[in-house]
Amino acid sequence: MSIVPAEASPRRTLPRWLLAGNWSLRLGVVGFALIVLAAIFAPLVSSFDPVALDLRNALKAPSLVHPMGTDHLGRDVFSRVIYGARVDLQIGAIGVALPLILGSVIGLAAGYLGGWVDAVVGRIVDIIIAFPFLVLVIAIVAMLGPGLINLYIALTAISWVLYTRIVRAEALALKKREYVLAARNLGFGHLRIMFRHILPNAIAPAFVFAMSDFALDVQVGATLSFFGLGAQPPTPEWGLMIAETRSMMLTAPWVVVGPGLAIVVVSLVVSLIGDGLADLVRGIDD
């Protein structure tokens, strides 16, 4: 007969935490899932073509047919907001995923190996952090040329330092723990210790940060598109939609309300997940 361990392992606490308490996480995950589903099944959610012109129906106020009204070219704002989620969520996802992978690996190496690797990485991090995030993104995209690909290059080139800082600090603390010393005495290679033993325990704070980073990236992506540096017309992208219709604001305020609200909702949902994850990580540590 096997013996059931008295305390639950972290693996088992996770689903239990999802069921008990932690409203923030549950609300955030459900909200985010709904937004992602709406983006994937956009043709089912909205009944209008997001780019087809319909000038006879230009600048119509919100109604049952057009819940967010129509823009200056007669396009249904709600449909464009739903299709826009595809672009803006992609900006958030790529803007988080690439720096998260790159930054974690570099931070892991710096924290675990120490020495000159750590010194060099530390200096580079200090330098990049000295630049205001948005300013450096704008400067890099201004040089490379407008477009989403160049936006991703800029985001990756800058944001990795934020993940490096977090993972480095964790790795630095973990490498002195008994289980790591034991692994080393067993003759495991450095790569195996770094990726199999340290990384899984060092990555949680990086994931918590990734949530607020996601919201920041969506905002930065929308801001650059607003300035003409990100997505290009006629792409339905929230920042670009606001830029295109801004001059119609006086006669048809609804044209800029819809896309902006979308950004707010995504940011809110993601920060709820972030808050929930932070509680979760603290709970496991306790």
Added chain:
Amino acid sequence: MIRYVAMRILQTLPVLLGISIVVFFLVRLIPGDPAVATLGSRATPQLVARVRDQLGLDLPLWQQYLAFLGNALRGNFGISFFYQQDVWTVTIARLPITLLLMGYTIVLAAVIAVPFAFLAAARRGRLTDHAIRLLFTIGLGMPVFWSGIILAYLFGVHWKLLPIAGPGDGGLDTLVHLTLPSLVLAISISPILVRTMRSSIAEVLASDYVTTGRAMGLSPQYLSLGYILRNSLRPVITVVTINFGYLIGGTVIAEQIFSLAGVGSLLIGSISTRDYAVIQLATLIFALLVVTANLIGDLLYVVLDPRVALHK
């Protein structure tokens, strides 16, 4: 104390050097020939050759960097092709309005954040606390360009309360003109302030000296202003310096939305005119502002709490 200050200033030197390298390499990111990019594709080969020579593009990279650094230290960033004027003169002339906007924003943000943080800390875990946190999380989610447009519409067009464009005619008029852009920026950074201050105020409220003060019969008002507020204001400095880059990013957007001729709107404007030297200098100035803010923040912290310097 003096040794601490000197050390702290010395520590920024490698970062300053690194910043100059990044700014130097920015122009290298331009696909193709920077001289052609500056002049446009219809420029004659002779003109391109002259500009290449002027920019020193045919020299080895390290010589180009040293020349750039030497010129930068003397404030020489070349001539702006668009303004037909010294890049340094054009950019520096726009710095005061940017700094004024940022200063005004910090004051407004503190004015908004302190009472709410106080209320949230005093009613911790209750409905008021949750409502305040939700409200400010929404504030954090609003992109500055959007909240700027919406508030400009509401305050400027709908209610006709505040001017929405330009810097005004100096003095009080300028402050009136800067109120709306500062308010927009304050809304975007006050959530971060509220979050930090809420926990620091809660900590002070639970501290022994506040309990002692209560036991001694000090009035709640006296306790709030004399002890709690003073001791919880210190995190404001930390939060503002840590998020100074975020504040600058917002300022760039707000200047553009509210037609303020600051360094931020110059940066945005120079992208379409392909004034690469201006983009370089504006980026450099903003990075220097961050470094300076961190330095001042650290020093202020020591002034407020001399124990910090002793520990180092």
